[in-house]
Amino acid sequence: MAVPSSLRDARSAELYARALRVLPGGVNSPVRAMRAIGRDPLFVVRGEGGELLDADGNRYVDWVMSWGPLIHGHAHPEVVAAVQAAAADGTTFGAPTAAEVELAEEVARRMPAVEMLRMTSSGTEAAMSAIRLARAVTGRETILKFAGAYHGHSDGLLAQAGSGLATHGLPASPGVPRAAAANTVIVPWNDPDAVRAACAAHELAAIIAEPFAANMGLVPPADGFLDLLRQEATDNGALLVFDEVITGFRIARGGASEVRGVIPDLVVLGKVLGGGLPAAAYGGARTLMERVAPAGDVYQAGTLSGNPLAVAAGLTTLRLLDETAYLRLSAITERLAEGLREAAGDRPVQVQSTCGLVTTFFSEEPVRDYAGAQACDLEAYGRWCRALLARGVYPPPSQFETWFPSLAHDDEHVDRTVAAAAAAFAEVWK
Numbered sequence: 001m002a003v004p005s006s007l008r009d010a011r012s013a014e015l016y017a018r019a020l021r022v023l024p025g026g027v028n029s030p031v032r033a034m035r036a037i038g039r040d041p042l043f044v045v046r047g048e049g050g051e052l053l054d055a056d057g058n059r060y061v062d063w064v065m066s067w068g069p070l071i072h073g074h075a076h077p078e079v080v081a082a083v084q085a086a087a088a089d090g091t092t093f094g095a096p097t098a099a100e101v102e103l104a105e106e107v108a109r110r111m112p113a114v115e116m117l118r119m120t121s122s123g124t125e126a127a128m129s130a131i132r133l134a135r136a137v138t139g140r141e142t143i144l145k146f147a148g149a150y151h152g153h154s155d156g157l158l159a160q161a162g163s164g165l166a167t168h169g170l171p172a173s174p175g176v177p178r179a180a181a182a183n184t185v186i187v188p189w190n191d192p193d194a195v196r197a198a199c200a201a202h203e204l205a206a207i208i209a210e211p212f213a214a215n216m217g218l219v220p221p222a223d224g225f226l227d228l229l230r231q232e233a234t235d236n237g238a239l240l241v242f243d244e245v246i247t248g249f250r251i252a253r254g255g256a257s258e259v260r261g262v263i264p265d266l267v268v269l270g271k272v273l274g275g276g277l278p279a280a281a282y283g284g285a286r287t288l289m290e291r292v293a294p295a296g297d298v299y300q301a302g303t304l305s306g307n308p309l310a311v312a313a314g315l316t317t318l319r320l321l322d323e324t325a326y327l328r329l330s331a332i333t334e335r336l337a338e339g340l341r342e343a344a345g346d347r348p349v350q351v352q353s354t355c356g357l358v359t360t361f362f363s364e365e366p367v368r369d370y371a372g373a374q375a376c377d378l379e380a381y382g383r384w385c386r387a388l389l390a391r392g393v394y395p396p397p398s399q400f401e402t403w404f405p406s407l408a409h410d411d412e413h414v415d416r417t418v419a420a421a422a423a424a425f426a427e428v429w430k
């Protein structure tokens with residue numbers, strides 16, 4: 001693919017050519033490909049705090065932050081030390097450790113919905129397992145999800161999914177059995193009437209939602225929408241599952257429940273929970289979680305679940321997230337969002353944000369749902385991203401993702417980004 005930017009990228013191009021021969025699309029996860037912004041991926045050699053260095057020596061302010069886990073930035077010294085110390089004692093045991101108990105206790109202290117949890121290695125596994133548990137508990141099969149929401153890549157959750165499917169324009173995936181898709185009802189995000197109608201028409205096992213949708217870009221819930229989900233789930237005998245893989249420990253200490261005061265039955269966690277190593281979890285009330293084997297009969301397992309390195313990174317990450325940290329994260333997010341708004345001026349751009357998450361939608365109107373995100377000027381967004389990269393700013397290479405401000409970003413990073421954004425807007429609308 002021709003590379004319309006002024007970056008040095010000869011080494012990345014060389015690596016990409018090799019990658020294409022051994023990795024599908026040259027990447028290990030589709031969102032990394034950068035096709036949606038009209039260029040080839042950049043190969044990374046190192047992360048330092050809020051910055052990233054690529055194989056050609058380009059340095060960027062990194063707003064992707066590995067898609068969310070790195071709330072303290074790259075290679076935070078305390079996280080690195082904790083992982084090194086854990087590794088020195090052995091990288092995996094396939095047996096219980098004290099640290100995984102401490103991590104579960106720490107999560108339970110922060111999240112009102114969580115009395116018990118089960119760890120997995122990825123958010124996909126955690127979401128899939130939460131749905132299995134909801135089906136077992138309710139004795140029902142149908143689930144309700146929202147268009148543009150992304151809950152990992154398990155069969156029943158892929159239809160009209162956000163993130164990489166939205167980025168690459170895939171409405172669903174071949175290979176998903178019809179029966180799996182038939183058990184998933186999809187309604188538009190932020191549409192109370194559609195939720196009420198779906199709940200009336202189906203015996204639902206679960207309503208699963210990202211409480212702040214963040215895989216179609218950031219689309220917060222309208223006032224009262226999460227309360228409505230809670231009410232409808234309760235009235236109709238379904239479980240409410242909040243997928244807080246992105247929002248958990250990010251938008252607040254206790255995630256979306258803390259921000260909006262709505263308590264789900266089950267919570268799905270990942271990203272920040274593993275502090276940059278592979279860890280995820282699903283949790284909820286003891287009465288529900290004790291259905292999980294070996295306490296109960298709902299089976300789910302994993303060789304590397306509760307991996308000691310991931311637990312060490314996660315525990316250290318969470319312990320560093322005190323009240324001051326959230327005040328700082330909120331301030332840096334607001335400075336970035338406000339700066340981007342000012343840089344955009346009166347152009348058709350909407351900057352939507354909450355603590356730790358920002359999306360710049362190329363849209364005349366605020367975006368309230370997936371249709372609104374899909375209606376954005378994707379071509380202009382791509383040009384803007386290429387112009388940012390050329391100016392040393394690394395944005396999520398898709399309109400359907402969020403920027404991830406971190407505690408390693410400072411005012412100088414934001415000011416540099418805003419200056420680059422202003423120049424990039426001018427280039428797009430010249």
Ligand code: HOZ
Nearest residue numbers: 029030031067163164215
């Ligand atoms: N779920 C992440 C962003 N929405 C990115 C993980 C991936 O798909 O690579």
